[in-house]
Amino acid sequence: MNIHGDRVVLRAVEMGDLAKLQQWANNPEIQFNLGRWHFPLSESALLQWFETFRHDGMDQRFIIENEDHGAIGMTNLVNINWKDRNAFTGLLIGATPLRRKGYGVDTVRTLMRYAFEELGLERLDTTIIAHNEASLRLYTGKCGWIEEGRKARAFFRRNQFHDNVILGITRDRYRACLESGSFS
């Protein structure tokens, strides 16, 4: 089942998406704003990643698609914990000319609707490298997420350490944002 937002559709990752994913994974500007340890990613490494996707409901990965532009990014719900009802999510609008057009916000709000209203999760988590103002504003300013803590000097990039900001949102807070009209 694809997941429809106002301007994006979240669908499964297909083999045909791997070339774009490789481009995004090897883009230094994109990777500067993400966590994890980065190194050049080969086609075969990506294929291996794709072939080892878990299909047991613990990880769900989505291509963000837009009617006019096709695949524009990727998001996910990973480490889904069905007992405590939480999951971790990440976001990437890889097509840089399509940034700042509202696709990121629509993706996060759509993913929250799916996580809270379809999967019945209780909370969602993400982390953001502290210099990523765009992402911090998107999650906290436009999608209702709260900064819950910080890991000092957790990432080393461009010869400097950067904090890792821990963000979360609960189902109650999501409902409150929805009902107050702050997502409209």
Ligand SMILES: CC(C)(COP(=O)(O)OP(=O)(O)OC[C@H]1O[C@@H](n2cnc3c(N)ncnc32)[C@H](O)[C@@H]1OP(=O)(O)O)[C@@H](O)C(=O)NCCC(=O)NCCS
């Ligand atoms: C961060 C990212 C997901 C934003 O996606 P986007 O589609 O460009 O964001 P939107 O157009 O939905 O912007 C929503 C809000 O986020 C904030 N924002 C987005 N880009 C911004 C920027 N370059 N500078 C400051 N604020 C920004 C603004 O508050 C914006 O609302 P506004 O346009 O009304 O001011 C995207 O830039 C991206 O994928 N970057 C690289 C990877 C990354 O950082 N991923 C997130 C990791 S946690």
